[in-house]
Amino acid sequence: MQCAGPGFLRQVPEERPSKTSALVVTTAGQLEALLNNITVFATEANRSAIYSTDDYAVTPAMYKSTTTPFVLSGIQFANWDAQYIADDASETFWSSEYKKIFTANMVLSLVDKVSGTPEQKATLTADAYFVRAYSYFQLVNTYALPYNDATRNEPGVPIKLLIGFDEPMDRAPLGKVYQRIEADLAEALKINVPLVQNGTARHWRSNTAAVNGFAARYYLTRGNYAEALKYAQAALNEYSTLVDYNTGMRYGRTQSVVVNPGKPEAKTVVLQYPYTHDNQTDQTDMVGWKEFLYYRMLNHGSWWYIPSEALLALYDKDHDLRFRYHMVEGYSYDRGMINPGYDYPGYIFFFKDRIPSGPTVAEMLLIKAECLARTARPADAMAAVNQLRASRMEPGAWVNLSATSNDDAITKVLEERRREMPFTQRWFDVRRYNNNDYPGDDVILSREFFPYNSAAVLTNEAVKTYTVPKGSRRFAAPIPTTEIISSNGVIKQNTY
Numbered sequence: 001m002q003c004a005g006p007g008f009l010r011q012v013p014e015e016r017p018s019k020t021s022a023l024v025v026t027t028a029g030q031l032e033a034l035l036n037n038i039t040v041f042a043t044e045a046n047r048s049a050i051y052s053t054d055d056y057a058v059t060p061a062m063y064k065s066t067t068t069p070f071v072l073s074g075i076q077f078a079n080w081d082a083q084y085i086a087d088d089a090s091e092t093f094w095s096s097e098y099k100k101i102f103t104a105n106m107v108l109s110l111v112d113k114v115s116g117t118p119e120q121k122a123t124l125t126a127d128a129y130f131v132r133a134y135s136y137f138q139l140v141n142t143y144a145l146p147y148n149d150a151t152r153n154e155p156g157v158p159i160k161l162l163i164g165f166d167e168p169m170d171r172a173p174l175g176k177v178y179q180r181i182e183a184d185l186a187e188a189l190k191i192n193v194p195l196v197q198n199g200t201a202r203h204w205r206s207n208t209a210a211v212n213g214f215a216a217r218y219y220l221t222r223g224n225y226a227e228a229l230k231y232a233q234a235a236l237n238e239y240s241t242l243v244d245y246n247t248g249m250r251y252g253r254t255q256s257v258v259v260n261p262g263k264p265e266a267k268t269v270v271l272q273y274p275y276t277h278d279n280q281t282d283q284t285d286m287v288g289w290k291e292f293l294y295y296r297m298l299n300h301g302s303w304w305y306i307p308s309e310a311l312l313a314l315y316d317k318d319h320d321l322r323f324r325y326h327m328v329e330g331y332s333y334d335r336g337m338i339n340p341g342y343d344y345p346g347y348i349f350f351f352k353d354r355i356p357s358g359p360t361v362a363e364m365l366l367i368k369a370e371c372l373a374r375t376a377r378p379a380d381a382m383a384a385v386n387q388l389r390a391s392r393m394e395p396g397a398w399v400n401l402s403a404t405s406n407d408d409a410i411t412k413v414l415e416e417r418r419r420e421m422p423f424t425q426r427w428f429d430v431r432r433y434n435n436n437d438y439p440g441d442d443v444i445l446s447r448e449f450f451p452y453n454s455a456a457v458l459t460n461e462a463v464k465t466y467t468v469p470k471g472s473r474r475f476a477a478p479i480p481t482t483e484i485i486s487s488n489g490v491i492k493q494n495t496y
Helices: 028-035 047-051 060-065 072-078 093-110 118-143 174-188 208-221 225-238 283-287 309-313 321-326 361-374 378-389 406-420 426-433 481-486
Strands: 251-259 267-274 445-449 464-468
Touching: 028 093, 028 118, 047 072, 047 426, 060 445, 072 445, 093 118, 093 481, 118 174, 118 208, 118 426, 174 208, 208 225, 208 361, 208 426, 225 361, 361 378, 361 406, 378 406, 406 426
Parallel strands: none
Antiparallel strands: 251 267, 445 464
């Protein structure tokens, strides 16, 4: 039995090499090994999510001070470019998600042909459906327009269900992609694997809490608040551990930096990093984060999540421990902005570029709160939000929020969501806020920055205003040109 696809090709002796010559899979254990590849499945290098929201900001003054920490592609994503970023050879999000889909398809195509127990095969099947649904959700919410009745026939993404190379490569209609996600999710929800096994949370693989958590995220995006609430509560019923920032966080690392060296104004500053910055590249430290339902990490190469002034202003800087431990003051110095000095914070969770993006207990509480607020239960919504805030704030009168109306409850829940999950969910959130029938949560993305081209930022020219209004086609990121070329032009680029 032979399989083909990214990462699995090898030449078989006595046989003409071909795309279908590969590893022989005969046991369920081998399929387990494929799904256990944490380095493949955990990474999400989604630069639209990282750079393209109002959580992120590179100001003209910051950029002009020194260009050292900034990559041009980041500038282009931050200003919603539709001309140049498709040609960026470092764009890997599309291909990495399709690699996960290929692995899921491999498992589904082989699970009935290998040795193993019925229970083992049922778990592998549900796991593979979950992986595929999750990746299609990520792809379609990055490269296609938000889904509604008016866009259901707009281009989605290619639907690959097999491991051969003869499937159609054209982009399926958006409505068909969502039908596929929902069908796969229904199969994934059949999983009967607890998150905690033998006292250890096994969140790097599919489990009941993880699938329910993803279902809650999916139905929230669709605006189906009854279903989102149902699945969020199901996930919490299975697992509800929160990290209390009052007792479970600490400063774990310091770094001394000389600012303006060799000048009269020279000084030494000490940067303090949270304990999650320890063991910087150790997967064990990150896998150990107790709030995960499913282990996924957003990461990128520039090593600086630059919080916007609007994001910073949302925090109670005196009492919110998320601000204390995740917003590293003077982080710009770490990135080389020391001569001349430029003082600006950075958002840190794990190491310098890794933020939890998979479903967590905190996200489930926020989904629960939002669904309650949007269905006219403001007091219950505040109770869910305050449960989270009790683990994030210093004790005091400022912990518990109250709402004077449904609208006030929605506003406060969405602000708390942004404080809790900056960068990871904001792009998806802005898309859905601008795609529902409630105008009170609309977000107009806008920023001031220099003009740029494919090679450079034009700092000698006047700054201009970049905007993504509601209904903009730029809510779909450009598809990498490499993927269009490799499909012989079958995959069509977004139009803007």
